[in-house]
Structure formats: C-alpha cells, structure tokens
Amino acid sequence: MKAPVFALVDCQSFYCSCESVFEPRLWKIPLVVLSNNDGNVVALNEPAKLLGVPRGEAFFKVRHLVDAGKLIARSSNYTLYGDLSARTMATLGCFGSTETYSIDEAFLDMGHVPSKEYNSFAEEIRRTIQQHVGLPVRVGIGSTKTLAKLANHLAKKHAGVYDFTAIGDIEPILATIPATAVWGIGSQSGKALAANGIDTALQLRNADRFWIRKRLGVVGLRTVLELQGISCLPLEQCPPARRSICVSRSFGKPVRSVTELKEAVATFTAQAAHKLRKNGLAAGAVTVFVSSSRYKDNYFSNSASFQLLSETAHTPKLLAPALMLTERLWQGDITFAKAGVILTGLTESESIQLNLFEPYKSWSDLQERQLMETVDAVNTRYSQGALRLGAMGIDQPWKTRAQFLSPRYTTRWTELAIVKA
DNA sequence: TCTGGGGTCCTAGGACCC
DNA sequence: TCTGGGGTCCTAGGACCC
Numbered sequence: 001m002k003a004p005v006f007a008l009v010d011c012q013s014f015y016c017s018c019e020s021v022f023e024p025r026l027w028k029i030p031l032v033v034l035s036n037n038d039g040n041v042v043a044l045n046e047p048a049k050l051l052g053v054p055r056g057e058a059f060f061k062v063r064h065l066v067d068a069g070k071l072i073a074r075s076s077n078y079t080l081y082g083d084l085s086a087r088t089m090a091t092l093g094c095f096g097s098t099e100t101y102s103i104d105e106a107f108l109d110m111g112h113v114p115s116k117e118y119n120s121f122a123e124e125i126r127r128t129i130q131q132h133v134g135l136p137v138r139v140g141i142g143s144t145k146t147l148a149k150l151a152n153h154l155a156k157k158h159a160g161v162y163d164f165t166a167i168g169d170i171e172p173i174l175a176t177i178p179a180t181a182v183w184g185i186g187s188q189s190g191k192a193l194a195a196n197g198i199d200t201a202l203q204l205r206n207a208d209r210f211w212i213r214k215r216l217g218v219v220g221l222r223t224v225l226e227l228q229g230i231s232c233l234p235l236e237q238c239p240p241a242r243r244s245i246c247v248s249r250s251f252g253k254p255v256r257s258v259t260e261l262k263e264a265v266a267t268f269t270a271q272a273a274h275k276l277r278k279n280g281l282a283a284g285a286v287t288v289f290v291s292s293s294r295y296k297d298n299y300f301s302n303s304a305s306f307q308l309l310s311e312t313a314h315t316p317k318l319l320a321p322a323l324m325l326t327e328r329l330w331q332g333d334i335t336f337a338k339a340g341v342i343l344t345g346l347t348e349s350e351s352i353q354l355n356l357f358e359p360y361k362s363w364s365d366l367q368e369r370q371l372m373e374t375v376d377a378v379n380t381r382y383s384q385g386a387l388r389l390g391a392m393g394i395d396q397p398w399k400t401r402a403q404f405l406s407p408r409y410t411t412r413w414t415e416l417a418i419v420k421a
Numbered sequence: 422t423c424t425g426g427g428g429t430c431c432t433a434g435g436a437c438c439c
Numbered sequence: 440t441c442t443g444g445g446g447t448c449c450t451a452g453g454a455c456c457c
Contacts, residue, residue, distance in 0.1 A: 014457095034425090035424085035425035035426075036425050036426065037423090037424090037425065038423085038425095039423080039424050039425055040424050040425065042425070042426095042457095056424090056425095057424090058423075058424040059423075059424075060422080060423040060424075061423095061424090063423085076425085076426095078426095101456090101457085102428095102456075102457045103457075104457080105457075183455095183456080184454095184455070184456085185455090186454060186455050186456080187454090187455095188453080188454060188455085189454075189455085217431065217432075217454095218431075219430075219431070219454085219455080240429095242428085243428085243429075244427090244428075244429090245427090245428095246426080246427055246428075247426090247427090248425090248426065248427080249425085249426080250424085250425065250426090293424085294424080295423095295424055338425095340426085340427095400425095401423090
C-alpha cells in the first residue's frame, strides 16, 4: 500500500478575510475581529499584526486605536463565516477526499496525486478557492497529519505552499521550530517538555518514547510518532456523531436578578434545541452552568444537570428542567457574568428509546414535532427569535454586545451587498 | 466600565460486579 | 495481623484544538 500523504488547507486570517471579501478596502488596512460580546481580539489580518496587536487582547485595551482611526474592528459574524466556510469546503471537495477539521481548516488526501505534481496541485487549490469564494488559503503537505499541519505553519512564510515530502532531510527545519508549534503540544505539555530540555520540534521527534508515553500519554506518543513520519491519525471522512451541544454567552451587562438569568438560560436552551433538531438529534440530559466574572474576586461558578425520562428535541420539554436548574443555581449575592446550556446523551431522533414509565402518546409526539418544525421554519424565514417562548424575554438587557457587526451578506436577502456603479 | 465560545479525548479514581 | 484479580461503567478534571 502506498504511504499516505496529507495536505492541510487553511484559510488565511479566516474571520478577517471573510469580512474583507465584501468590503475589499479592509484587505489593506489593519482589521481585527472580536469575540462574542466584543470582549477580545480573536482574529487579526496582516496589517493589524504589524500594528502590534496581540491575539487574545482585551478589546478595551486597543479601543483607542479604533477611536483614532488606525484600526477597524468587527464583531464576529458567525452566520457569514459559517456560510463562507461551507462554500470553501465544497470547493475543496472537488480535489479529493477531505476531512473538515475546523471552520477554516481541512485535511485532504493527496494519495491520488503524483508526487511530482504536489506543488502545482496545491497552487491549483489556492487559485480555485480564491476564484470561487474569494478567500486566500495556504497548503501544507506531509506524510502524516501532524507534519502536514507543521508544513502549513511553514507555508505562512513560504508564499502559501510548503511541502515536507519534497525535502530530503527535514531535521534542520524541525530544529528551527519550537516544540509548542507542533499540533497537540499546548502550553502545559510545552512546560513539561522544556523542563526536560526539549524545546524544538526536532528534540521532540527524537525524544525517548517511553518517557513521552509516561509524561504526555498516548496522545503525546502519537504526536512524536507522527513527527517521525509514522502515520497514526487517518483521514476521518465521516465525522463521528456529536456528543454534546452547547450554547453559552457572556452577558452584555451584569445579571443580578433571577428573572434575567432565567431569560438568558431560556434563550440558550431554545438555541441549543434548534441546533439539536437541525442535526436530527434528541437530547437525554440538560446541564445548566452559571458563573460570575473570572476577572473579579470571589469567582463563582456552578452547574447542575437533569436527566430526562426519554430523549427529546421539543423545546418546552428541555426548557422546564433548564429553568428549574437555573432557580437552583441562582444566588442573590452573586453578580452573574455568564451562563450556558449543554445538551448531552444525544441520539438520532429517529431512534429514540421509549421510556417504560412515561406515557406514550403518539399523537402528541407528532404534534410536538410539527410544532417545532413550524417554529424552525418561521425563524429560518424571518430571524432567530422571531417566534419565541415568553420565557426568553423581550428586551433581553443581558444580551451580548455586538457593536460592530457586519451584514450577513450571503444568507439574508435584506443584507445583500449593494454595488454602486 | 469593558476580558469568547464550542468542541473532543484521555486519565484517574470510585462504585460495582463476578 | 494476615485479606485476589479482573473487568466495566461513570464522572470529574485536565489538556488540547480552533
């Protein structure tokens, strides 16, 4: 069998690029995209990096640059990014078998491409995605996923394409890369490695396997083997079933009343239930978590779960326990900054096990489904929350800030870009 | 004043079983 | 005082990813 070869294709400064596709002046000027609640900087384009803004910086610390006209900020517009991501993945799918790894990255099986053509193939991918979607992508190629990821990292400094398989001896290159730049080596593992004199990707590749196994577990061992060119992670073409669905938000302003906390949890529950139905799933348990601000003294966080009698995707059936849990978690002396809802115990909604102790009423099950289908259809047609439960509130004073939101150019007729000629 | 969200996997430890 | 071996399942917490 032919040894595998992987490409890792990722979009350059994905969120910023999505914003720039529909507002081309942004390609050339410093741009940042903010997290939910306009909290911190999650993406920067090249000009913004040159300005010295660090990723993850709290927005209020760089706000003066925006006020001075030196920096443009956008709230995150996940509707837009999700749609451009889907278009990018669809285009990439024309080049071979793919595994979507994140909103802006995918692995591609290169097995069917003659090795002499890797480079031109990668260039063709870049040209095509640029033409079809308008997004710049980079391609890294390697004999394992970990090496392909590392090659992609190098592609940032090599005109967009980097191919490890074209290089006879990669050791001198690995010696220039910090171990923490390797996929799977985070800050904690990085510390453990550094304490044992392992600072570079080359040292990691040559580290003692038994020590790695003991210190970093099987995941760490796999990383080392992959660096050695031994492929341990196959291309996953069918993503495994989701195990959980989570909707959580920081509040736009502090929440002190149980009414507001319940409104927020009700809203998150409805959103999570909508996601559930979109995926054809039903949930067996609901978890609610709440917390105060991490950045203040007396940080408080707590969570509680409720096991349902049988799996459901019916919003009111998920809402009742969620609200009950919220009342239990609320404390009068706490200022809440964030809450969330997690649905677990997910199963395909077509294969729900009936519960022996719960009355079975097929007509009401059918009615419930039809009701939810109608609600989803109305909300898709108009906007999420157009049709909602009273428990979600009207004014929603706690709702997330998004002061710099761009239009949903590709998914709303009313928000289409207008071209003046 | 203002500091994100949504996932997965692994491991260790406890409960429980024969 | 001495007190087996092996397995499963569940959960909480940690680490990682983007």
